[in-house]
Amino acid sequence: MELSLTKPGKMAKTRLFRISLILGSVFMILLIIIYWDDVGASHFYLHTTISGPHSSRLPPESNAASKNKVKEDKEGSFLADIDAFVNQFLEGTADPTEQVKAETPPGETHNQSSEKPEERFVPRREWKIHLTPIATEKKQRQDDRKQLIHDLCSSNSSFDFPGKNRTFDDIPNKELDHLIVDDRHGIIYCYVPKVACTNWKRIMIVLSESLLVNGAPYQDPLDIPGELIHNSTVHFTFNKFWKRYGKFSRHLMKIKLKKYTKFLFIRDPFVRLISAYRNKFELENEDFYKKFAVTMLKKYSNYVDPPASVVNAFAAGIRPTFSNFIQYLLDPNTEKEMPFNEHWRQMHRLCHPCQINYDFVGKLETLDEDAEHLLRILRVDNVVQFPPSHHNRTVSSWEQDWFADIPYESRRQLYKLYEADFRLFGYPKPENLLHD
Incomplete structure (x- = not known):
C-alpha cells in the first residue's frame, strides 16, 4: 500500500520538474532576446563567430568550422541559434591580429593537387589600410x-503614393524576399533586378560564404557559376525568416535592420524598363515568353494563336514590341491578375525605402564610384572587389528613340505609374518625353 502511494508522488514531482524546466527555458530565451536587442554597438550576429573584420580567406580549420556552422544553421531551429549566440557571448571577442598571423604570407602558393579538399587553404588578400x-x-x-x-516619406510631405504610410509590420513576408542578409558582416542588401544585381549577389555570396567549391568558399565573385547566382536557395532573405524563427521573425528582422548596414542600388526608372524589355523579350527566354510574351501578343498584337515556344516565335520573326510591353504595363488588368514581375516592379515596392532606413543608396549611373565607396564603408574591400561594370549597358540617351512610337498620353500614364521611383530616388521628370 505504501509503495502504491509513493510511485504516483514521484511521477507528480517529475512532471512538475519538467514543467519548471520548460518554463525556465522559455524565460531564458526571452531574456536573451531582450538583452540582445539592447547590446547595440557590440554587434552580436547570429550564425557568426564574433571577431574583427571577417574574411573568406581563413585557415582550413576556420573554413571547416564555417562550413559546419552553415550546415547547422540551415538544419537547426531557433533554439539552436540561441545556443550559438550564448556561446559567442561566453567565448568573447577573437583577436583579429592573431587571425592575420595564421595566414599564408602574400605571394606564397600551395600545391593544391596534393591536398584533400577539406585541407585546402586559401590565403586572404593583404589588409588594405586607407590613410x-x-x-x-x-x-x-x-x-x-x-x-x-x-x-x-515624411508625413509632412504632400507627395503621396501607395504604400507610403504603412509600417514595416504591414509588409507581407512575400514582399521581403529581396532583402538578402549577410550575418557574418552585418549587411543587408535589397536587390533590384536590372540594377547590377547579378554582381552584387556575387559579392554577397563571397561575403556570406553561402556557397562552397571544393570544400572552400568562393573567393572571386566572377568564379561563381551564373546559374547559381540567382538561385534563391543560395541567399538568406527576410522572407525565409518565418520558416526558421516563426513568431520571433519580425522581432529579429527589426533587430537586424537596426544594427546592420543596409544598402540598395537604383537607376533611372524608364531606362530600367528598356533594359528589362531588351533582356527578357529581345533575347530567347522561354520562361518569359510563355508567362508574358504570349499574353502581350494575344492582347496587343492580334496574334490569336502565337507559336508555342520562343524558338519557333523568333524563327518566324514574332515577338512583342516595346510598345506592346508598355501597353501591358499600363493595362489595369495586368496587376489584377498578378503583381508586376520583379524586373519591372517599381523599385520602392521591392525595397520599401519609407519603412527601411537605408544607410547607403547607390545608383547605376555612378556605379563604379558608389561600389568602391560602399565596400570601404562595409570594411570588406580587403575581402572582395566589385567586378568591372559593362560599358554597353542601356543608357538614358536612348530613351528618345525607344519611346518614339509610344503615344504621349501613354508616356504620361507610364510616368505616373513610376513617379514614386523618379521622385524618391532623385531622377528628374523626363519632360522631353511627356510633352508634344
Whole structure:
C-alpha cells in the first residue's frame, strides 16, 4: 500500500520538474532576446563567430568550422541559434591580429593537387589600410540621396503614393524576399533586378560564404557559376525568416535592420524598363515568353494563336514590341491578375525605402564610384572587389528613340505609374518625353 502511494508522488514531482524546466527555458530565451536587442554597438550576429573584420580567406580549420556552422544553421531551429549566440557571448571577442598571423604570407602558393579538399587553404588578400578619408563630395552625395527619401516619406510631405504610410509590420513576408542578409558582416542588401544585381549577389555570396567549391568558399565573385547566382536557395532573405524563427521573425528582422548596414542600388526608372524589355523579350527566354510574351501578343498584337515556344516565335520573326510591353504595363488588368514581375516592379515596392532606413543608396549611373565607396564603408574591400561594370549597358540617351512610337498620353500614364521611383530616388521628370 505504501509503495502504491509513493510511485504516483514521484511521477507528480517529475512532471512538475519538467514543467519548471520548460518554463525556465522559455524565460531564458526571452531574456536573451531582450538583452540582445539592447547590446547595440557590440554587434552580436547570429550564425557568426564574433571577431574583427571577417574574411573568406581563413585557415582550413576556420573554413571547416564555417562550413559546419552553415550546415547547422540551415538544419537547426531557433533554439539552436540561441545556443550559438550564448556561446559567442561566453567565448568573447577573437583577436583579429592573431587571425592575420595564421595566414599564408602574400605571394606564397600551395600545391593544391596534393591536398584533400577539406585541407585546402586559401590565403586572404593583404589588409588594405586607407590613410586618406572618403572624399567629402561622396559623403555629401549619400547624405543628399538619403535626405530626399526621408523628406518624401515624411508625413509632412504632400507627395503621396501607395504604400507610403504603412509600417514595416504591414509588409507581407512575400514582399521581403529581396532583402538578402549577410550575418557574418552585418549587411543587408535589397536587390533590384536590372540594377547590377547579378554582381552584387556575387559579392554577397563571397561575403556570406553561402556557397562552397571544393570544400572552400568562393573567393572571386566572377568564379561563381551564373546559374547559381540567382538561385534563391543560395541567399538568406527576410522572407525565409518565418520558416526558421516563426513568431520571433519580425522581432529579429527589426533587430537586424537596426544594427546592420543596409544598402540598395537604383537607376533611372524608364531606362530600367528598356533594359528589362531588351533582356527578357529581345533575347530567347522561354520562361518569359510563355508567362508574358504570349499574353502581350494575344492582347496587343492580334496574334490569336502565337507559336508555342520562343524558338519557333523568333524563327518566324514574332515577338512583342516595346510598345506592346508598355501597353501591358499600363493595362489595369495586368496587376489584377498578378503583381508586376520583379524586373519591372517599381523599385520602392521591392525595397520599401519609407519603412527601411537605408544607410547607403547607390545608383547605376555612378556605379563604379558608389561600389568602391560602399565596400570601404562595409570594411570588406580587403575581402572582395566589385567586378568591372559593362560599358554597353542601356543608357538614358536612348530613351528618345525607344519611346518614339509610344503615344504621349501613354508616356504620361507610364510616368505616373513610376513617379514614386523618379521622385524618391532623385531622377528628374523626363519632360522631353511627356510633352508634344
